[in-house]
Amino acid sequence: MSEVTDELWNPTAETMSVEEFRATIETPRLLRQLRHAWAGSEFWRDRFAASGIDAADFTDGFNLRDLPFVDKSDLLADQAEYPPFGRLVAVSHDDIRRVHRTSGTTSRPFLTLLTERDSESTIEAGARAFWCAGVRPSDTVVHCLSYCMWSGGLTDHLCLERTGATVIPFGVGNSRYLLELIQTVRPTCISCTPSYLPRLADLCRRELSIDPSTLSLQKALFGGEPGAQDAGFRESIEREWALEAVDANYGMSDVLSIFGSECRHRSGLHFHSQDILLPELIDPKTRDTLPLDPGAQGELVLTHLFREAQPLFRFRTHDVVKILGVGDCPCGRSGFRFAVLGRSDDMLIVKGVNLFPAAFGEYVSRYGDQLTGAYRVLLSDQEPRQSVKLKVEIRATVDTAQRDRLARELEGLIRGGLSVCVNVVWAEQGTFNDAEQKPRLVELTA
Ligand SMILES: [Zn+2]
Structure with missing residues (x-):
């Protein structure tokens, strides 16, 4: 690894041009990864054989696109059939150091295993991301994601620690104690989900009569759910807490805990792991491969280049991203730099307009004084859809007389901005528990 600079954690890996990287690192690592999977993983041997691929094919001329896609349902089926870890595992039990579970928002949990080297490359990628987000050894970070098997807890903690920062393993819940801790230890950063800070601010004002902006926090490191790229939401957080809110932690525990974060130029999420992950972009409907060029929009597909325990090839993440540069x-x-638009399986078509549930966040967040920012899109199975129902958390301080007017105003704003008709219904503050796991923005109704 090259020497850390003010700007970069690993200048060699982070500044190598895509062309140079492909020529010198990508192909040898991919071939080594394929051979490792062939030797150790019955899951992959079966799939390679089903595609007519033999170990002798793993040479410089190998075309990754000859492999079929794999997704979470394949991995879950493997673990269900061969519990507890499945036939995907390519190493012996003696080499496994850690077991995590994925956050399980769309399905039952998947158990993720790490060897020592897997853990090390995960921490390296995470350290690049947090360094990019501005974390430095002079910082004290209170880390408020769940440590209960979720990689966002322990693994992200280790990534934060690797930057040299002091890290407080707080976890989730116990918000009152967290506020006391912030007052006594005076951390400079909080690492949490975006939806947690408005709730913590409420508690701070209501129960302690303290203005959140007077506390020590200078930076919020957001991860675990969408929201940080929503300009209105970000502004309201920054104003309320007098801090800098950074989209610092994008990744997925089945693949790599953290591989995206933004720098101080706020130019979208940087992809930090070109030596660890091989990215592809596909059209989620046709599955055609798209170029990773500015303006391109599609589902992110990832292939491990450096994974021992559970190597993945052409893993469909179902996250739809836009390449910004x-x-x-x-x-x-x-x-490349990117923005996450939403889940491909959440994409809605309403009166012919394609949209992601996260798109409503920008409008909901404009009413930070009256709304908490949490919401759900309520959908019936019937298509085509002419309108959608939006269930939005309203603050307890908004009285009944104001609620109708506010609903009509929000509906009008969304109609004007997104060209879709929505029907806003209110949920009381605290209805959606978004602190622990990634919120799923869609709820199906009968
Ligand atoms: Zn940058």
């Missing part, structure tokens, strides 16, 4: 940020990072 490649290698053109003033910070010098060469990987």
Whole structure:
């Protein structure tokens, strides 16, 4: 690893051009990864054989696109059939160091295993991301994601620690104690989900009569759920807490805990792991491969280049991203920059308009004084859809007389901005428990 600079954690890995990287690192690592999977994983041997691929094919001419896609349902079926860890595992039990579970928002949990080297490369990628987000050894970070098997807890903690920062393993819940701790230990950063801070601010004002902006926090490191890229929401958090809110932690525990974060130029999420993950972009409907060029929009598909326990090839993440640029940020990072638009299986078509549930966040967040920012899109199975129902958390302080007017105002704003008709219904503050896991923004109704 090259020497850390003010701007970059690993200058060699982070500034190598995509072309140079492909020529020198990507192909040898991919071939080694394929051979490792062939040797150790019955799951992959079966799938390679089903595609007519033999170990002798793993040479410089190998075309990754000859492999079929794999997704979470394949991995879950494997673990269900061969419990507890499945036939995907490519190492012996003696080499496994840690077991996590995925956050399980769309299905039952998947058990993720890490060897020592898997853990090390995960921490390296996470350290790049947090360094990019501005975490430094002079910082004290209170880390408020769940440590209960979720990689967002322990693994992200280790990534934060690797930057040299002091890290407080707080976890979730016990918000009152958290506020006391912030007052006594005076951390400079909080690492949490975006939806947690408005609730913590409420508690701070209501129970302690303290203005959150007077506390020590200078930076919020957001991860675990969408929201940080919503400009209105971010502004309201920054104003209320007098801190800088950073989208610092994008990743997925089945693949790599953290591989995206933004730098101080706020030019979208940088992809930090070109030596650890091979990214592809596909059209989620046709599955055609799309170029990773600025403006392209599609589902992110990831292949491990450096994984021992559970190597994945062409894993469909179902996250739809937009490529914002490649290698053109003033910070010098060469990987592509992207924004996460939403889940491909959540994409809605309402009166012919394609949209993601996260798109409503920008409008809901404009009413930070009256709304908590949490919401759900309520959908019936019937298509085509002419309108959607939006269930939005309203603050307890908003009285009944104001609620009708506010609903009509929000409906009008969304109609104007997104060209879709919505029917806003209120949920009382605290209805959606978004602190612990990624919220699923869609709820199906009968
Ligand atoms: Zn940058």
